[in-house]
Amino acid sequence: MVEQFPYLLIMLAAIILLIMLANRLKIAYPIALVLGGLAISFIPNVPVITIDPDLVLIIFLPPLLYADTFSLSMKEMWRWRRIIFSFAFIVVFITAAAVAWVANMVFPGFSLALGFLLGGVVGSTDAVSAAAIMKYVKVPNRISTIIESESLLNDASSLIVFRFAALVVTTGQLVFSTMALNFLWVVIGGVLIGLIVAFIMRKLQKYLPTDSNMDILFTLIAPYIMYLAANEVGASGVLAVVAGGMYMSYYFMGNNIQAESRNKGAAVWDILVFILNGFAFILIGLDLNEVLRGVQAEGIDLWTATGYGLLIVAVLVGVRMLCSYGAIVITQIMKHFITVADRRMPGASVPLVMGWAGMRGVLSLAVALSIPHTLESGEPFPHRSLILYITFIVILTTLLLQGLTLPTLIKWVKFPDYGDHIPEEEAESLIRKTLAQAALDYMQEHYREGITNTFLLQNQKNIWQYQLDSPTCSTTPEVRAKYIAILQHQRNVLKKLNRDPRIDEAQIRDFLKQLSLEEEKWGIS
Structure with missing residues (x-):
């Protein structure tokens, strides 16, 4: 690792330059970072930075999720809770099922369990890409809230799908009653553990003497404690971080935290998230050579594997579009029986933008890399390299295709004047x-x-x-x-x-x- 330190510094400099270039060109910086990583990966004799797959999720996921919770509006999330939770959970499960069915029908040797595992890998959208894109265009507040909130919560649902599919693949066992109970514990236990850890940390900060440095360190270790504690007892680490982060976000709005801690903490977290997102997206591009070698070692033709990846992209986009328009239809029906946030017909523009804003990013890569190399029996994990390559194609295609065209689409459509907020x-x-x-x-x-x-x-x-x-x-x-x-x-x-x-x-x-x-x-x- 020491000998790679100069390379890491060069990568950090490259990240800064690429983001500066993206800002100049007014494109989302994740796109520039992925393309920059791709370009660097083709340079001869470039050192290969590898991360233990077991550490990928732990390093990147908890702090990035935790930071996202502090930027979300609880008030707006509650107002649009039905559509947010529908996209974050129901749409993810539908997407995973569609991916599983297509993979099982088309990909040779792909079981339904492997298909669901792939669906869990690519099932979640990327909040960073969506936020970076919408920074350059004017989007109604309700649209940005729904997209960003959904991207935060669907991390948990996609990981739940991935977790249970991986369990079936590695053990070969499927007991529905046990899985149902485990699912309830994964969800409820994750939320409870996150809230408990956040509550304990809040009390420690309240009753023990702390300064701004200690308060900031508390926020840095909090997401890791929540994530690891939940995973240790078999619950969802993602839901633990999201629930605990929302609790701490509300707590930080009060008077119990020193102003110096709030101000310094915001600066520290801005830098940390900047670095983590930068490395995560550039690693997507840098990982190409290793992924290609794995696919070739598996004996799969590169063009065939690329075709598989593009097919999954088509499934993801198609299912999301259908669900976006389906949600509007269901809302118009249900408004006669329940109180909905807005009874007006939104028109075709809103579901079109919602459906097209489905870029994949950091989490998909991290989850794919966390797939174990072997089964419990010691045999190689089936089609691991192919799943990694398909994930790479999905991330690259959605970032380039949807990421570059979404701003134009948003400028083209005519959003109604919702009047959600006063001027x-x-x-x-x-x-x-x-x-x-x-x-x-x-x-x-x-x-x-x-x-x-x-x-x-x-x-x-x-x-x-x-x-x-x-x-x-x-x-x-x-x-x-x-x-x-x-x-x-x-x-x-x-x-x-x-x-x-x-x-x-x-x-x-x-x-x-x-x-x-x-x-x-x-x-x-």
Whole structure:
């Protein structure tokens, strides 16, 4: 590993340059990284970086999932919960079944169990690619929320399919009653373990003295503890990380974490996710040579294997499109019996975009690489190299085909004016006025004295003139404590204001960041 360190530094430099190029060309950076990795893999004598398949999921998956939960809006997820959970679970199971059936019918020597295993590998969509693409185009908030939330949750459902299919392939046993009970434990146990670990870590941070460094380290180890603890007892590590991350995300919006910890933690996690995503996507391209050697060793013609991969791409796109339009039809029927989020007919554009936004990425590669090399009997795992190559073709094709055309499609379609949220300017004005009134009311109630003799607690409009006119321009710890208490009260008001469905949670988060910066600026040392 030491001798490969210079190569890792060169790779990191290449990642930075490729992302800069992607930003210049206004394309999603995962596309540039995969193509860059492909180009590097053809350079003669390039060192091969291999990762133990058992460590692939552990290294990349927990922190990336954990970071995604902090960027999602719980309010919007709950509002669109039916469509999100339908795509994240039902559509994944339908997709896996379709892939299994096609693979069993077309691929020589492919059992249904192997087909379901392949379906689990390629069943989940990639949140990073979708978010990177939608950064350059204007998409209605409900569309981006559904796509990104689905991409987060379908990681768990696809891994559940993969897990049970791998168990059948490696052991050769299939007991439906046992599998049903195991499935319930995998889901419920994963959620419970994630919440329990998050709750314990929250209490430790609350009752033990910590500083910003320790708080950040807590967040770094949290996803790994959740993931490993759940896997150790046979539950879903992915669901544990997602559930625990959502709990911690809500907790971090409150006043129990130091402002310095929130601000530094956001910066640390931005860098960590940047590095992990960069290495993960460039490794997809770099892995081509090893995958090709495996397919050739298996005695499969490269063109035939490529055809298999493109066939699976067609199945994935076709099933997702059918499910997208089917979801609209089902919603129009069910609105007569239940309360749905929007009773209006969305038109053809929404399911078209939803169906086309099905890029595959990091998780599919990580899951494919985690397939064991041998069965319990010691025999080679059947068609492992072919599954890896098909996964590679699926990732590459969906990133290039759908990733490059999705922005054009989004610009081409005409989205209706949903009116989910009030205009951004109006929402900002409402938030600022609410915070100003909350601050004034709080000062009037708690600090009737000592407001007019310090510049910090003066009205912000007159603060600079007050500093010039005031004989002293210093701030005592007592005054800073009052100001921080006001800021914390405003944070609580923001959390309550977030319940208003007219306001986009992204704006609430922006104001929370501003309060954290202000709180750290005047924090008591």
